[in-house]
Amino acid sequence: xxxINNIISEADMLKGNICRICVTDSEKELAEMYQxxxxxxxxxxxxxxxxxxxxxxxxx
Numbered sequence: 001x002x003x004i005n006n007i008i009s010e011a012d013m014l015k016g017n018i019c020r021i022c023v024t025d026s027e028k029e030l031a032e033m034y035q036x037x038x039x040x041x042x043x044x045x046x047x048x049x050x051x052x053x054x055x056x057x058x059x060x
Contacts, residue, residue, distance in 0.1 A: 007047050014040040 017037040024030050 003047060003051060007044060007051075010040050010043050010047070014044065 014037055017033045017040065020033045021030060021037065024033065
């Protein structure tokens with residue numbers, strides 16, 4: 001259950017980064033939010049890939 005909570009939390013944080021990207025007037029903040037959003041998206045991809053692969057192992 002912990003991994004699902006991490007996934008949900010990271011997705012929520014990603015949404016926040018996207019919102020900040022849409023409303024900021026600062027080039028510095030825009031770049032920072034882009035970097036954070038990219039990291040969070042990469043984390044989500046890896047965690048979900050791991051989740052899918054682990055589910056496949058249990059099906060064997």
